[in-house]
Amino acid sequence: MIFLQHIVMALVAQTVVGLLTGNWWAGAALGSAYFIGREVAQAEYRWIERFGGGLRINMPWWGRLDPRVWPKLDQWLDWIGPVVATVIAALIAAG
Numbered sequence: 001m002i003f004l005q006h007i008v009m010a011l012v013a014q015t016v017v018g019l020l021t022g023n024w025w026a027g028a029a030l031g032s033a034y035f036i037g038r039e040v041a042q043a044e045y046r047w048i049e050r051f052g053g054g055l056r057i058n059m060p061w062w063g064r065l066d067p068r069v070w071p072k073l074d075q076w077l078d079w080i081g082p083v084v085a086t087v088i089a090a091l092i093a094a095g
Contacts, residue, residue: 003077006035010082014089024093028086032079039079043069 010031017027044059046069052058063069070076 003074003081006078007081007085010035010086011089014086018090018093024090028090031086032083035079035082039075040064043075 014027018024
C-alpha cells in the first residue's frame with residue numbers, strides 16, 4: 001500500500017506547482033517524473049546486484065528495463081499510480 005503514499009506525494013507536488021504557476025501539467029510531470037526516476041534507479045540497483053557482479057559498469061543500457069528486475073506488482077504500482085493520478089488531476093484542473 002506504499003503506492004498510495006506515492007500517489008499522495010505526487011498529487012501534493014502537482015498541487016504546489018499548479019497553484020504557483022497555473023500549469024497543472026507541469027505539476028503532473030514533476031510529480032510523476034520523481035517516482036518514475038526513483039523506481040528506475042531501484043531497478044538499476046537490482047540489476048547490478050543480480051546480474052552485474054555488483055559493478056555498475058557491467059550493466060547494459062537496457063538493464064534498468066529488464067523485466068527480470070521488475071517481478072513484483074508494487075514495483076510497477078509505485079510509478080504507475082502517481083502517473084495515472086496526476087494525469088487525471090491535470091485533466092480535471094484543465095477542464
